[in-house]
Amino acid sequence: MNHTETPLYSRVSLNRDFPGYNLKQGDIATFVDTVPDPDGLEEGYILEVFNAVGESIDVVTVPKSAVSPLRSDEILSVRSLTPIG
Secondary structure, eight states: OOSSOOOTTOEEEESSOBGGGTBOTTOEEEEEEEEOOTTSSOOEEEEEEEOTTSOEEEEEEEEGGGEEEOOTTOOOOOOOSSOOO
16 A cells, blocks of 8 residues: 555555464454654554454554555455464
8 A cells, every 4th residue: 555545444454474473465454553664664554453253363563565455356255363283
C-alpha cells in the first residue's frame, strides 16, 4: 500500500512471509497504528493479528510495503497456526 493511505483499523493482508512471527503471505491482520523508521527509510505498520474465532493472538510491526488492501476478488481461507511435524 505504498501510494494510498490505509484507514485506521482496516483489515489488510500480508504480501510476504514473516517466519519470526509465524505469519505467512495472505494472512489477514488489522492495521492499528504507524511507527516511524529510525533511519527515515520506510514507515512501519503496527498490526493486530487475530485467530479464526476473533481472539487477539499477536501485535506485530512490519514495513508499510508488506501489507496490501483486501480486494473484493479475494476469498478468505484458514490455516493452522501450529506448524505440523
